[in-house]
Amino acid sequence: MNDRATSNIPTRIPNFRGLRVLILHPHDHNCNAIVEQLGRLGASANICWPAERVLADAADIVFFDVDRGFEGMFGWPTGKAPVPLIAILGSEAPGRIEWMLAQAPSAYLAKPIGSTGVFSALAIATHNFASHSAREAAHQRLEERLQMRGVLLRATIELMRRHNIDEETALSMLRAESMRRRATLETVGRWVLEGGWLRANTGPPLTACRKTERRAGSG
């Protein structure tokens, strides 16, 4: 007997009805097999071949042929597709695989295309693209915070020097200003470094500040 932890299992059945699919592949039996499966899933397919500097303006997902793919096929910088890509792979030549990987596809489909594969490729690609995009966004936020930590540190030192106060008082000034302006600590810090002056310490008591400072500092 086995008991599944029902709460851990995602309950959304993938549904691709209305999905607009762009297929960059010559018209052949493989392409037909994909179009047939997409039709069964309620998705619409637009086939484009030959493909050059293609944009994904009217597509939610793009299938592309790896065997005949080339630099300049896509109208976006390599590896920066605005929608999920699904690579259609026949040849396993290392050069082809290398080119394919550079495009950063979200899923793969091996030729010959049969009656299975398209549904799971769509499910995998949309999942991977969404989680990759979320990771990228989080990464970007962290990177910005990281860069701003230097700003914050220098602003604190500047305030300590300017007002002859200790580090905690300087930070609480920054914190109070940031709340007053509804701006991030980093933005206030940059303003201080650019010569801006803060009011004297009008912030909350230092004990309360210490916690928030740490939280802000480690975020």
Next chain:
Amino acid sequence: MFWGVLMVAYIGTASIPLGVVFSLSGSYRTVGQEMANGALLALSEVNESPAFDFQFRPIIYDAGGDAAAYRTRCEEILRDRTVRHIVGCYTSSSRKEVIPVIEKFDALLWYPSHYEGFESSRNVIYTGAAPNQHIVPLLRYTLRHYGTHVYCLGSNYIWAWENNRILREIVREVGGKVLAEKYHPVGSTDIGHFIREIRALRPDFIFNTLIGESAYAFYRAYTAAGADDPAIGPARIPVASCSLSEPELISIGPEAAAGHIASSVYFQTIDRAENHRFVARYRERFGETKVTSADAEASYIAVIMLAQAIRASGSSDIEAVKAALGHCMLEAPQGPVWIDPENNHSYLTPALGCSRADGQFDILWTAGAPVKPDPYLVWLDAETVADQRPRQRANLKVVR
């Protein structure tokens, strides 16, 4: 003399080999035998009918309930390149084993069972119900009439897993709750602890995806438990299933056969001239005590449709047969049936029944007309069932 007669019989009539691969033994033999019977009844009707200028020659194998055996049996059959068609499989695990072989030999599998969907092979014709034709109508009814707290119990394989997955989504959409989701090895009949758990959890209904002997043992134990404790049992907390059939009610026995809800595109009690004839011929061929079932009917439909398509195209070539199928319509025992060329599944008429002690079903509801198969549940949210549910909050949309 004998051989002379036989020779004459085959002169002028082509003999078309047809693989028939079911589990005539093993834990789900009750259904396997019915499926084989349905196929063989259709086969003899074709062979006896002057309307067909060919004869089917059956190649029958018993897979014994072993998924791997289905694969090897089908491979044996297809190595003889003259065989292009096999009717067979019951469980999804057996079908998943067979499909690669069928595709490798580019043959056609006629799969006559309801299943969980999310598949559409160009080498398979599906004559059983797709999920929008079995679980969706079942849940629309049970969520409305009994409530939204569900206990799920099933055999530990893809049929149960995927049906429960569909159920989870629908139940969540209507603001209900899956109280437990339990799986049991195929064939095991040790089910006492499930009864205890049901007694403790008090669901609104039980969704049962156990198959074969496990299911029969559960129905018996659950009905017996209901006799001791009026808080449970079929009269209080019904058991709903997408696979319970007439021959299984006989296997369960009259003491525990009554009061269970089944979703099926066929019941023996369907009042239709085509069904009366089907039941009569079935009894004539297999015995007066025999009952018909959705599984027997789906196998019967598969073989008759194949024969019609061969007649229409003049060939048993699978592409010719598939092309001809698009123009074939059968007045089947359940109602009109035809194949949807978009996905190789069948237009079938969903219905719900409540079982009786005599092993038959009272029909509770019927769709009234064939419903387009939707194996990927693409259109699941196309129609709301919110107005059908007095107690729930969310607005699930379900299509039939």
